[in-house]
Amino acid sequence: MSHDHENDSIRKTGLASYRRSKADARDRSRSLSDFVLESALGRAEETLADRHSFSLDAEKWAAFMAALDAPTRDLPRLKRLLSEPSIFSGRDPA
Template sequence: MATREAKAERIEIRTTAEVKALLQQAAIASHKNVTDFLVDAGVTAAEEALMDRRTFRLDEERWKAFNEILDRPVVHKPRLAALLAKKSIIE
């Protein structure tokens, strides 16, 4: 978080005693309180989860190659079509 804002929102979680103890140990090892540790870790995880969905950073050469791949004509792949047509073992 780049700026310091007043903390007005609250998030509550339930967990096991083991997970709570682990989080407390990690916070202590990081020289933080549990709240700051969880917020920092959560924000980092959230940014990483969203980054792959929002941002592409490519140099000019790779951008051109990426666009060339996107512009290729569709090639029918019978084996892939057959595989995707099968019912999954987890269904």
């Protein structure tokens, strides 16, 4: 399979998935964003259901706590990305 054909297949699959999700959201009288968020959270719960606790040795625990206590970093590229319209904002992809 050529690289271009593979990319085209991925795009078609993604577009079909997007349209199916949009239709499912509409059928449930929800926004697409709410539908996707709910689906993602449900999948995360399924994935992590058997993990009730996580254990770390003292060194990793200290690193974990230091990361939690550290001040937040300014991430301009992430800020810019999150300020752009989402594919879930209601406009159809080109």
